[in-house]
Amino acid sequence: MTAAYRAARILTMDPGCPEIVDGCILVDGGRIVAVVPWKEASGPCRDLGDVTLVPGLINAHAHLELSHLAGRFSVGMGFEAWADGLFAALRDQRVSRADVAGAVAAARNSGTCFVADVVGREAVMVRGVLEAEGMGGHLFREVSGRRGLPDFTSADWPGPWSPSVHALYSTAPDLAREAKGWCVSRDLPFSLHLAEAPGENELFLGRGGAFAEFVRARHILPKGFVSPGMSAVAYASELGLLDGRTLAVHCVHIDADDIGILARSGAGVCLCPRSNSRIGVGEASVAALRAAGVPVCLGTDSLASNTDLDLWEELRAVKTVLSSSTPLVELLAMVTLNPAEILGIDGEYGSLQAGRRAAWAILPQDFAA
Ligand SMILES: [Zn+2]
CATH class of the missing domain: 2.30.40.10 (Urease, subunit C, domain 1)
Incomplete structure (x- = not known):
């Protein structure tokens, strides 16, 4: 009826x-x-x-399995101190289904209808919560390190998912290429954290620095790592990771050459402005990315680095740094059409027209x- x-x-x-x-x-x-x-x-x-x-909003980057860490970290810790705190917190306490359900319900109540969520060991629980709460979702099963891809064929995970790469400083290049190839061969989206931390570029350029020492000391850097001698974005491009089905997440530390690479690749850039501000890693160049024609998307990242999963707050943070003449539909595209196209869900979400799901905000x- x-x-x-x-x-x-x-x-x-x-x-x-x-x-x-x-x-x-x-x-x-x-x-x-x-x-x-x-x-x-x-x-x-x-x-x-x-x-x-x-249209109902699409969160292009979250980590629901960190929902138990809300309010755990102080503002402006810097990436290394925040990451150390995160590792310790994850050793201390495991997330509960109630933590995830509370985060998803709050996101839904603020207008979100779909989330692209990065998961580690809690994929089945997160999917169950999304279904129970009536939230659409794509799960990115994150890989890192040096080993090859897990044997995904043996697993029976409900709902759409594909592998993603944590970051190029934590993942061997062969594994990153393998994960992206897995997605390409199945026409599925791919994601990676890219150019988030200050010092990431210096590491890849072989210049050392505090971040390079941090990832070496914590054994995050894969054994046998060789600096490629280029920026993080150029390295991702060199490895064949950037195309119209990739969400490059953060892209805070990028220059004009990097923006050109991103624009030519067709990759979407998912900005997480409030997470970046809260950790204290810098501010992404949203105006320059938009001017170059990069499809910008928005994500909240997790409650370990954000106060809530409210995408309107993310859009407000972006709006304040853009021209006041920026059309509303272009702002809305960052949380509707742009992520829908990159995630391959534009036949279901991202616009209000015949055949799409009845999901609005x-x-x-x-x-x-
Ligand atoms: Zn993230």
Whole structure:
């Protein structure tokens, strides 16, 4: 049976019909049948009132299995101290299903309908929570170190997933290529943390420094590591990791050459501005990335480095550093269309049009003004 939902304004993110004033979304079986002007609809409807509906938001980078670490770390610790604190906390305490369920429910209540989540050992639990809470998700099963890919064929993991690489300072190049190749051969998305920490570029350029000493001392750096003599972004490109199905996460420490590489590759860059600020690793060049045509996405990262998983707060952080004339639809694309295309879920999420899932969010007043 078709249900109808009326709203004062609907921003569909469908280029063919981007905005409907006094609109109506017709839904059947959890899918959108049509988005039409109210006067064209008929039958009973639920009037949502004087609100603007937008597509449900997509969080392009989170770690739900760190949800028990909310409030554990102080602000501005710097990457190395924060990472040491994280390792200690993970030795101390294991996440519970209730921790993850609470984080997912709060994210859903703030308008998120889909999360690209990096998982280690809690994949089955995280997937179970996502299903129970009615949240869509793609799980990135993170690999690092020197060994080859795990035997994924023997596992029966529910829902969409693919391997991701932790970072190029923690993963041997052969394993990184193997993980990306696994995704390419199955037309699945891939992800890696890239150019997040100050000193990452110096490590790859062979210049040493505090970060290089940190990853060596903690045995994070794979044995036999050889500096490639180029930046982190150039190294990712050299390894064939960047294309239109890759989410390069963070990209804080990049220069004009790196931005050119990212733009030519078609890769999406997932910025996590509040996590970067909270840890104290710097601020990504969102304006320069956008100017180069890089599809920018947004992620919250985890509750170990953020106060909540509210994507509107992430978008507010980005909005403050962009021109005030930046169109609303371009801001919204960072949490709807852009991640939907890179994750390969644009037939399901990212816009409000016939055939997509009936998942929407209400635009906060400060964005509507
Ligand atoms: Zn992360």
